[in-house]
Amino acid sequence: MPQEPAPPAGAFVPPPGFRSGYAAICGYPNVGKSTLLNALLNQRLAIATPKPQTTRRRTLGILTTQAAQMIFVDTPGILDPRYGLQESMMVQVRQTMREADLLVYVTDVRRPRLAPGVAAAAQEKGVLVALNKADLLRRPEECLPAIEQLRQGVPQAEFFAISALRGRGLEPLLAAITAHLPPGPPYYPPEQVTEHPERFFVGELIREAVFAQFWEEVPYGTEVAIDEFRERGGAGQKDWIAATVFVENESQKGILIGKQGAAIKRLGEAARVAIEEFLLRPVFLELHVRVLPNWRRDPRALRRLGY
Numbered sequence: 001m002p003q004e005p006a007p008p009a010g011a012f013v014p015p016p017g018f019r020s021g022y023a024a025i026c027g028y029p030n031v032g033k034s035t036l037l038n039a040l041l042n043q044r045l046a047i048a049t050p051k052p053q054t055t056r057r058r059t060l061g062i063l064t065t066q067a068a069q070m071i072f073v074d075t076p077g078i079l080d081p082r083y084g085l086q087e088s089m090m091v092q093v094r095q096t097m098r099e100a101d102l103l104v105y106v107t108d109v110r111r112p113r114l115a116p117g118v119a120a121a122a123q124e125k126g127v128l129v130a131l132n133k134a135d136l137l138r139r140p141e142e143c144l145p146a147i148e149q150l151r152q153g154v155p156q157a158e159f160f161a162i163s164a165l166r167g168r169g170l171e172p173l174l175a176a177i178t179a180h181l182p183p184g185p186p187y188y189p190p191e192q193v194t195e196h197p198e199r200f201f202v203g204e205l206i207r208e209a210v211f212a213q214f215w216e217e218v219p220y221g222t223e224v225a226i227d228e229f230r231e232r233g234g235a236g237q238k239d240w241i242a243a244t245v246f247v248e249n250e251s252q253k254g255i256l257i258g259k260q261g262a263a264i265k266r267l268g269e270a271a272r273v274a275i276e277e278f279l280l281r282p283v284f285l286e287l288h289v290r291v292l293p294n295w296r297r298d299p300r301a302l303r304r305l306g307y
């Protein structure tokens with residue numbers, strides 16, 4: 001009998017019983033979805049900040065083990081949309097929930113709440129409820145009332161008390177995710193961690209710095225576009241990144257730039273350090289601030305920004 005050709009050296013041969021598929025990480029704003037994505041991947045990929053509505057776009061993270069390839073999709077926090085940007089965010093959430101093989105529904109263990117659509121999804125696919133921020137409980141048993149309460153809405157679900165921030169309770173969650181994925185070969189090479197280009201994460205890191213340094217409406221009125229990303233490769237030659245920070249009006253522009261440019265300088269510094277940590281190479285970062293009037297509500301501006 002002819003033998004199967006041997007796979008190329010180093011190629012990943014999934015063992016029998018291998019599973020692969022998409023796990024949507026969803027839940028209300030600020031419950032720790034992006035922190036959980038990073039904890040599961042053991043890598044800082046998605047931006048996470050103390051302010052709600054940090055995540056605006058689906059963010060993919062891939063984890064390949066001996067048993068499975070888990071493709072996690074971090075999503076924006078679920079809310080009642082009040083303007084175009086939020087509508088686009090919720091379209092992404094609904095689409096991700098619909099298309100995923102299973103849901104990892106994240107809720108704050110101290111304020112357990114089930115979002116609309118989760119109970120319906122549980123009729124069709126696995127729902128794993130991650131009761132996050134368990135490190136903030138005085139005693140572990142304090143998560144039991146939360147489980148009892150949520151079980152009324154999703155009796156089929158499995159429950160996990162975790163701390164995404166401290167990386168606690170993730171092993172049982174990973175085992176359950178693996179068990180719920182359909183059998184099949186991997187979608188991506190095993191070493192691949194995401195499918196977004198570097199420039200996506202660079203834009204996100206600039207936004208994260210904005211969320212860290214500015215208050216009230218400013219982070220929410222800010223969006224970032226990467227204009228140029230030139231890799232220069234040669235020794236001592238830094239990559240050159242030019243980005244535009246869009247704001248909604250002149251007043252936000254004034255705040256972002258600050259007295260004699262002090263604020264934008266501080267922002268550029270912080271973002272550059274974070275980008276260098278992410279890319280593992282030195283970069284030169286140039287930021288421009290531009291007013292894109294009312295972009296969160298203007299359909300044309302939103303399209304231009306990719307929403």
Ligand SMILES: Nc1nc2c(ncn2[C@@H]2O[C@H](COP(=O)(O)OP(=O)(O)OP(=O)(O)O)[C@@H](O)[C@H]2O)c(=O)[nH]1
Pocket residue numbers: 028029030031032033034035036047048049050051052053054055056075076077078132133134135136162163164165166
């Ligand atoms: N104490 C504690 N804080 C956590 C934990 N997980 C996340 N946080 C904090 O909660 C805040 C929100 O975290 P994110 O990961 O940005 O939350 P998110 O659900 O992605 O938020 P949105 O993208 O805005 O919907 C951050 O300040 C995190 O450090 C946890 O397990 N314990």
Ligand SMILES: [Mg+2]
Pocket residue numbers: 033034035047048054055074075076077
């Ligand atoms: Mg997030």
